[in-house]
Amino acid sequence: MYYEEKVIDGRLMYRIDPKGEWAPVKGAKAIAVSTLSLLTDDERKEVLSFFCACCNK
Numbered sequence: 001m002y003y004e005e006k007v008i009d010g011r012l013m014y015r016i017d018p019k020g021e022w023a024p025v026k027g028a029k030a031i032a033v034s035t036l037s038l039l040t041d042d043e044r045k046e047v048l049s050f051f052c053a054c055c056n057k
Contacts, residue, residue, distance in 0.1 A: 007037050 005014045005025065012033040013022040024030065036044055 007033060010034055010037050 002018055003014065003016055005012060008022060012025040012030045014025050015022050
């Protein structure tokens with residue numbers, strides 16, 4: 001079984017064949033990844049600090 005995800009133009013995409021076409025991932029995971037990809041590094045670190053004890057300094 002093959003599965004790959006990649007952010008393309010700010011959208012989370014997937015494919016199930018190494019040479020297959022990319023299709024958009026739908027749902028909450030796609031929204032979260034797309035939103036995080038739009039943040040600056042500092043903004044991303046601040047958001048992730050709510051979920052990660054080692055980042056919450």
